[in-house]
Amino acid sequence: xxxxxxxxxxxxxxxxxxxxxxxxxxxxxxxxxxxxxxxxxxxxxxxxxxxxxxxxxxxxxxxxxxxxxxxxxxxxxxxxxxxxxxxxxxxxxxxxxxxxxxxxxxxxxxxxxxxxxxxxxxxxxxxxxxxxxxxxxxxxxxxxxxxxxxxxxxxxxxxxxxxxxxxxxxxxxxxxxxxxxxxxxxxxxxxxxxxxxxxxxxxxxxxxxxxxxxxxxxxxxxxxxxxxxxxxxxxxxxxxxxxxxxxxxxx
Amino acid sequence: xxxxxxxxxxxxxxxxxxxxxxxxxxxxxxxxxxxxxxxxxxxxxxxxxxxxxxxxxxxxxxxxxxxxxxxxxxxxxxxxxxxxxxxxxxxxxxxxxxxxxxxxxxxxxxxxxxxxxxxxxxxxxxxxxxxxxxxxxxxxxxxxxxxxxxxxxxxxxxxxxxxxxxxxxxxxxxxxxxxxxxxxxxxxxxxxxxxxxxxxxxxxxxxxxxxxxxxxxxxxxxxxxxxxxxxxxxxxxxxxxxxxxxxxxxxxxxxxxxxxxxxxxxxxxxxxxxxxxxxxxxxxxxxxxxxxxxxxxxxxxxxxxxxxxxxxxxxxxxxxxxxxxxxxxxxxxxxxxxxxxxxxxxxxxxxxxxxxxxxxxxxxxxxxxxxxxxxxxxxxxxxxxxxxxxxxxxxxxxxxxxxxxxxxxxxxxxxxxxxxxxxxxxxxxxxxxxxxxxxxxxxxxxxxxxxxxxxxxxx
Numbered sequence: 001x002x003x004x005x006x007x008x009x010x011x012x013x014x015x016x017x018x019x020x021x022x023x024x025x026x027x028x029x030x031x032x033x034x035x036x037x038x039x040x041x042x043x044x045x046x047x048x049x050x051x052x053x054x055x056x057x058x059x060x061x062x063x064x065x066x067x068x069x070x071x072x073x074x075x076x077x078x079x080x081x082x083x084x085x086x087x088x089x090x091x092x093x094x095x096x097x098x099x100x101x102x103x104x105x106x107x108x109x110x111x112x113x114x115x116x117x118x119x120x121x122x123x124x125x126x127x128x129x130x131x132x133x134x135x136x137x138x139x140x141x142x143x144x145x146x147x148x149x150x151x152x153x154x155x156x157x158x159x160x161x162x163x164x165x166x167x168x169x170x171x172x173x174x175x176x177x178x179x180x181x182x183x184x185x186x187x188x189x190x191x192x193x194x195x196x197x198x199x200x201x202x203x204x205x206x207x208x209x210x211x212x213x214x215x216x217x218x219x220x221x222x223x224x225x226x227x228x229x230x231x232x233x234x235x236x237x238x239x240x241x242x243x244x245x246x247x248x249x250x251x
Numbered sequence: 252x253x254x255x256x257x258x259x260x261x262x263x264x265x266x267x268x269x270x271x272x273x274x275x276x277x278x279x280x281x282x283x284x285x286x287x288x289x290x291x292x293x294x295x296x297x298x299x300x301x302x303x304x305x306x307x308x309x310x311x312x313x314x315x316x317x318x319x320x321x322x323x324x325x326x327x328x329x330x331x332x333x334x335x336x337x338x339x340x341x342x343x344x345x346x347x348x349x350x351x352x353x354x355x356x357x358x359x360x361x362x363x364x365x366x367x368x369x370x371x372x373x374x375x376x377x378x379x380x381x382x383x384x385x386x387x388x389x390x391x392x393x394x395x396x397x398x399x400x401x402x403x404x405x406x407x408x409x410x411x412x413x414x415x416x417x418x419x420x421x422x423x424x425x426x427x428x429x430x431x432x433x434x435x436x437x438x439x440x441x442x443x444x445x446x447x448x449x450x451x452x453x454x455x456x457x458x459x460x461x462x463x464x465x466x467x468x469x470x471x472x473x474x475x476x477x478x479x480x481x482x483x484x485x486x487x488x489x490x491x492x493x494x495x496x497x498x499x500x501x502x503x504x505x506x507x508x509x510x511x512x513x514x515x516x517x518x519x520x521x522x523x524x525x526x527x528x529x530x531x532x533x534x535x536x537x538x539x540x541x542x543x544x545x546x547x548x549x550x551x552x553x554x555x556x557x558x559x560x561x562x563x564x565x566x567x568x569x570x571x572x573x574x575x576x577x578x579x580x581x582x583x584x585x586x587x588x589x590x591x592x593x594x595x596x597x598x599x600x601x602x603x604x605x606x607x608x609x610x611x612x613x614x615x616x617x618x619x620x621x622x623x624x625x626x627x628x629x630x631x632x633x634x635x636x637x638x639x640x641x642x643x644x645x646x647x648x649x650x651x652x653x654x655x656x657x658x659x660x661x662x663x664x665x666x667x668x669x670x671x672x673x674x675x676x677x678x679x680x681x682x683x684x685x686x687x688x689x690x691x692x693x694x695x696x697x698x699x700x701x702x703x704x705x706x707x708x709x710x
């Protein structure tokens with residue numbers, strides 16, 4: 001069964017149609033890259049899948065594990081295994097990072113009929129992932145994302161992903177605001193999570209990220225739908241030619 | 252006494268009977284009643300209070316806090332713990348932190364509930380009434396000099412009705428590690444009562460100490476009302492460092508009108524934190540005079556109000572001399588039809604060059620009926636200063652809420668995390684970890700209370 005199946009999806013924001021008939025199937029173990037110019041609706045797609053309020057599906061559907069997610073709230077989608085790594089992770093003053101991580105992990109465990117995570121086990125997991133992603137204790141001691149640099153925020157997103165072990169991950173412009181070192185660290189973190197069961201949708205404007213997270217498939221997204229699909233070489237082609245040609249196709 | 256009574260009669264009727272009763276006690280039997288300056292201070296207090304009357308909303312400083320309901324309650328003058336037969340304190344209402352604990356009931360020292368044994372020699376905690384009997388010279392230099400009865404009507408009333416309170420004194424250069432925790436209980440049996448704690452904190456030069464206050468109640472939620480009208484005068488001598496934390500966790504039957512007035516001398520630090528989570532109506536006047544160069548004041552606070560509670564913080568920071576720093580951050584969460592008031596004034600006098608004064612108030616409104624009134628005020632006469640103020644009021648951040656929910660956290664938990672986080676953000680400014688924890692715990696208590704009330708009204 002496909003992990004995620006987007007069927008002729010139409011979605012509006014503030015009454016304006018942004019996604020205009022998008023279809024995409026991602027199987028377990030696959031990494032798909034969705035590339036497109038600014039304003040194509042890339043972030044709208046990630047918000048629609050994650051279940052953000054204000055993003056209205058007006059046609060088509062999204063199946064996760066064969067189940068239509070239309071009636072699932074954002075938190076239910078998350079506990080079911082959908083994870084969105086934000087383009088702009090949100091700073092939350094006063095909420096301790098560990099409190100937040102524990103609440104998220106316990107929410108997932110509860111949804112799967114498991115008890116709360118043991119404090120020692122949690123710390124052990126956290127330490128291990130911090131090491132992988134080069135996240136110092138000092139960062140963890142701060143409230144959620146507070147005062148993090150762009151690179152630190154993306155590393156923190158990767159940390160959450162690693163702790164929560166989702167089945168399907170959307171990386172929304174994860175490369176934006178990253179220098180090359182941070183890009184490598186975050187990509188390494190993501191690559192370690194690539195397993196036969198897990199799927200990824202990597203949303204990006206630039207080909208650069210795909211040197212580190214090598215996709216199985218690349219899709220060109222323009223004018224609210226996919227206008228071309230291919231292998232990883234398509235990303236290089238895009239880098240060379242730009243999006244102009246596809247933008248015309250979409251129009 | 253004759254003079255006082257004639258004043259009462261002469262008053263326009265704006266002074267309600269319960270307050271008049273506070274003014275009409277035979278002075279000889281009161282603490283310090285035979286001391287000339289105490290009698291004079293009482294008389295002066297009475298005169299000023301009668302001149303003020305009880306402030307109405309027409310008085311600028313009381314514009315948002317209406318005392319009308321308060322005036323209808325037939326308060327009687329309260330008794331102390333012994334008279335009430337109070338033998339222990341309600342558990343979990345006061346701050347939970349390792350400290351020297353002293354208890355005052357209705358403003359009077361309750362030795363049987365207190366623990367004075369382990370106090371180091373360099374710090375004294377007395378009952379003000381006792382001090383007036385034994386060593387009045389330790390009170391005289393400060394009494395009525397820091398809390399200005401001329402501009403604080405209820406401080407005038409407090410001065411007029413002086414009975415008891417706590418007096419903390421830390422000797423020159425002494426570093427007191429373990430906090431002193433003054434638990435102040437408002438209690439009434441049968442009829443509504445009023446009490447007027449009068450407190451004094453003096454840190455001598457170079458001394459360092461932490462004074463905690465918990466204002467709590469000992470009456471049931473449906474018990475008689477109490478009115479607590481307190482004045483705390485604080486003197487921080489040169490190079491001294493006072494951490495002063497207050498928890499207002501009174502029952503919903505309690506009214507609280509409090510003034511804290513501090514004078515901060517050269518190179519001294521006054522670090523204050525106030526959390527208000529209780530009471531029906533609670534007003535806190537916080538006045539700080541930056542009196543010596545390079546003095547610092549950190550005035551932080553948080554409040555959580557629900558139901559029809561009103562919480563009012565009115566602060567006044569007076570920069571009188573150059574090179575002082577004051578930072579003030581207050582945050583409040585308002586649910587249901589609760590009302591918050593923040594009036595913050597920073598005055599920078601002409602000589603106070605190089606003043607660094609910052610003030611911020613943020614309110615989070617959880618329900619449509621909730622209300623916050625914020626009035627920041629900068630009055631600057633010096634030309635080389637760095638001053639700022641800011642105020643925000645808004646609903647819960649939808650982006651933050653979505654972020655938490657996108658991690659699987661259910662909406663109720665996510666909201667709770669954001670609400671607590673909003674307040675904990677100020678608590679994080681407290682330097683001591685154990686105190687931070689103690690206040691975060693109280694915010695959690697408030698949150699549980701709010702959720703319980705919400706589920707009750709939903710049921």
